[in-house]
Amino acid sequence: MFRTALRNVLAHKARLLMTVLAVMLGVAFVSGTLVFTSTISDAYQKSSQKGFTDVDVAIQPHRQDRDNGAPGEAPKLTQQLLDKVRAVPGADSTTGSVSGFAAIADKKGKLAGQGFTSAGANYFPGKDGKDTRYPLKDGRAPKAAGEIALDSKTADRTGYKVGDTVRLSVDGPVLEQKVTGVFTTDDGNVAAGGSLALFDTATAQKLYAKPGEYSGITVKATAGTSQTALKSAIDKVLPADAEATTGKELADEQAKFISQAMDGMKTGLLIFAGISLFVGVFIIANTFTMLVAQRTKELALMRAVGASRRQVTRSVLIEAFLVGAVAAVAGLLAGTGIGAGLRALMGGQVPDGPLVVPPSAIIASFGVGIAVTMLAAWLPGRRAAKIPPVAAMSSVHAVATTRSLVVRNTIGAALTAVGAVLSLTATSESMLGLGAGVLLIGVFVLTPLLSRPMIAAAAPVLRVFGISGKLARQNAVRNPRRTAATASALTIGLTLITGLTVIAGSVQQGIDKMAKEALKADYVVSMASMTSLSPDVAKKLSGLDEVTAASPMRDSASRIDGERESLTGVNGKTIGKLTDLDFTSGSLAGLSGDKAVIDDATARSRGWKLGSTLAVTYEDGKQDKLTVSGVYKGNDLIRGVLVDTSTVDPHQSAASDQRVLVKTKGGASEGTKNTLEKALGDNPAISVQSKQDVSDSIAKQINLMLNMLYGLLAMAVIVAVLGVVNTLAMSVFERQQEIGMLRAIGLDRKGIKRMVRLESLVISLFGGVLGIGLGVFFGWAAGEQIKTALATYELVLPWGRMGLFLLLSAVVGVLAALWPARRAAKLNMLQAIKAE
Structure with missing residues (x-):
């Protein structure tokens, strides 16, 4: 039977070629996805591991979620803590880091980098005067305010070199900085198309924290001191709001994070590969149905001379196995090429690394290719085996019976009805997906009718x-x-x-x-990176002659009635001129002091209504009460708890706005937009957008x-x-x-x-x-x-x-x-x- 199956495969090469192509495309998609995601994941993980080469212990701010604690970010790490850690036995070198957003304008005034990956950090010289994290390629490190060093990829992309002046923005105002050096880095974000600017430590602290504060501290152990031993020694000098982690744990966490990030992409691509294979099933079943039909008399003769039903079915499945195996090999090779091609297309946007063909790609290629082909060929083979030899020789079997069509149409109608009901009455995405799948299968079954x-x-x-x-x-x-x-x-x-x-x-x-x-506002002003704006932006815009009303949307972390809830500070006097909120009760009138308006979804979930009194804990830990003066219908642009800026400002160490709403005299126009952008210094980091x-x-x-x-x-x-x-x-x-x-x-x-x-x-x-x-x-x-x-x-x-x-x-x-x-x-x- 094996020789018969092999002969049949070779006898119908042209016809089976299209079946091989159909399976190969699906397999190539699966293997290509696994090769591509594994290659990217491996590149990021190796890049991340390089970043932890000189890190044996890392110290980060930590805050326990205490009911009586102040909400918001944990306090920064202090210079005093860095000095204590430096004196810990087993600590060879200690580095304090502080970082944040830094948008660099290219020579045409456009944003260089990928927005949220446009970062700024500090250059922290060690005992030898160098920062091992950022080896200098040209020039020297920044030593004073007004100086920066640029990563080499950004320097190459923008054409900046040592001695050039760069326009840069951190949270709004434009800064003029001189390039004193160009450095290399293993930072994966830079490899992915972002940018990195380095300041001297004092300047970075002024921009991203406070003088003498750090967002993290890393420690390298002396020879012979293990990471766990060093961590134990450091734990003894740490305050309650800081925690230490070994470099190995950080590397493992980073690898896990990268793997999870790749899983989403991998799942999405594999879904489409599954769709292609599902479509291929129809072709394979069609092909084998026709091939079996063409060999009906041959199969009948085999039955007549002693072949059993199982042997006939087995011969068809062996044929399918051979076709599937060829398609799997071809699909794996094509998928490897697809993975390499996708990697090449992303060149310069991901870290460098070799092409990785994981065992999962090989297993999946053969498993999927062979399984899909044999599954699709099983029904035609089974049908062929059931045909009586005498009937097959006279081709009496050719027409489907009325009974089989009635059964098929009945099943199809039932599945279609169930799928339609599930889709129409779905209360969740999973139920909708189930209903759609059942309906689709039902329609396929009914398609002949x-x-x-x-x-x-x-x-x-x-x-x-x-x-x-x-x-x-x-x-x-x-x-x-x-x-x-x-x-x-x-x-x-x-x-x-x-x-x-x-x-x-x-x-x-x-x-x-x-x-x-x-929105009644003509413009929405925000950072291109979706980070926070400086409050100076709202002040500057409010002072323009063209602006008739302006209001910031200022976020402030808080805890209301014991649960975390973000407050949004707005200008209570002008917000009514800038928004057109639909209130179910109350209004924006008199929004100041202890008054607050909330969106209807939050009100329902928290059981609040007009007149409710809310116990609030602000960022600085101080407590007060707010009264609900209105409930409005929230949307994706405006939602949450709105209060006047004067209510939250006294409790914020540094005010920051998510966006600023602006209304102008002449309405939205290109000229007005240019005026606003010019007033903000033609800042590449700031986005001025009309409603359109x-x-x-x-x-x-x-x-x-x-x-x-x-x-x-x-x-x-x-x-x-x-x-x-x-x-x-x-x-x-x-x-x-x-x-x-x-x-x-x-x-x-x-x-x-x-x-x-x-x-x-x-x-x-x-x-x-x-x-x-x-x-x-x-x-x-x-x-x-x-x-x-x-x-x-x-x-x-x-x-x-x-x-x-x-x-x-x-x-x-x-x-x-x-x-x-x-x-x-x-x-x-x-x-x-x-x-x-």
Whole structure:
């Protein structure tokens, strides 16, 4: 039976090639994902390990979550603590570090680096006058205010060199700094496209903390002193609000964090690989069904001479195993290439490192490739084994029984109904996902039943093409199961693409509506890095002649009624002119002193209402009471507990604003925007956005994500194209006698080509219409869930894109028919007529 299976594989090389390609693409996606994520993870971990080479113990601020403690960040580490640690037995060298955000403008005034990875830190010289963390490549270290050193990647990217003056921003105001040196670093953020500027320690402390304070202290042990022994000695001198960790523990934690970060990307990519493989299942099942059908008499003869049902099934599974093994090897090689290609595309954005092919990629390639192929081939093989030898020899088995179709349609209708009910009544994302999956399977089971009426609807159009059109329609509905399996591959891809497009467009519409309805302000000013703004920005903007009203959105950590809750300080006098909040009770009037307004979601969760008294503990630990003077409907732009800035400012050691809302005399215009940006020193770190800019920036992110998903789903569409080609090629092979007879009675080669192309077009459009319809339904169902988080969400049907998707279906059909149509037209009519 093994020799028979091997002979059958070699006898149908061309036909099985498309099956191998379908499986190979899915396997390549899986192995490519594992190779790529493992390579990136390994590069980051090795880069991180380099960073801990000279760290045996690290000391960080620590605060226990005490009910009576002051909320907010833990206190910084002091110079006195650093001196104590330096004197601990076993401590060879001690380094104090302080860091934060630092936006560097390139020579064109644009932000250099990747926003949140644009960092600033201190250069802490050791006994030899050097900081081993940052080896200098050129120049010297910064020694006074107004001097910085730049990382070499940023220097190369921007063209700055020693002696140049750089414009830089930490929290708002622009600083003019002289470049005194260029250094190298193993910092993974810099390797990923960020930037790092070093100040002298005194300047860094002034910018990011207070004089004499550090955000961390690292210690290198003397020779012969273990990390645990040094940590035990340091623990004895640490205050309650600081904790020590060994370098090994830090490295392990960092490796775990990197691994978890990669897991999200890996899961997302593997989902799309699974989709491609799922689509491939239809093609494999189709292929083996046709191959078994073509060998029916051969299999019947084997049964007649003594082969058992198990042996017949086993021969088909051995054939599938061989095909799957070849596809797995090819997929692994292609996946390794994909992983290397993706790594090359990200060159300069991730740390350098070798290509890593993990054992999991090899195991997954063979496991997935062979398992998927054998699973898809099992049912055709089992069917073939069940056919009585005498019936098989006379081909009586060819037509599916009425009973089997009734059973299939009944199961499909039940699954569709259950899936629709679950989708419509879903109260969570998991239930919605389950409902969508069940509904999709139900529709697939029903597809043969749906194909007849939907393809029949195309009859008036096909009549235009005469006899070729009529024959194409009859061929498309002749074997509804095969038509359904072929169309289903395309349906899956277009269901996902359409659903994602509907959701993305509807979310964008909701965000646009929210921005316009919730804000009266003309501009929202914030840091490009989403870090805190200096309070000087709000003061400067308020003093401009063009500005009629301005208010900061100032965050302040607090604890209300014993639970952590962030307060947002606003200008109580102007906030009403800048926002259009919908109040369910109370108002913004008189927002000052001990008054506070809260969003409705917080009010419901905490049991607060108009007039409620709240016991608040501020950042500095002082306690007071607030009275709820209003409850409003919150949104993604404005939510939480709003109080006047005068209420929180006395309790903050350093005020910081998340954003500033601004209303101007002439409204939003390019000229006004330029005036505001100029007043802020044309700062690359500060973003001045109109309401439309806010909406457009979110739309840009949504479209970027959508385009990435389109690219990933393109794999499923490619597999679907192979499925249509496969089906048509087999259909042409099966109908050799019929095609020969048509040629003999006068249908020319053009007519034969047209017939095959129209058949392909009809099947593809059927799959496209079904996929778009399902996608719209799933987009609507998902939108019902999104409405609970985004009140302004409303369903938007992207008619233009849906038309494009339908056109894509037609293109798939036309392209897929090129080879089968050409092959059908080239058949020798006399040989075809006498073929058995």
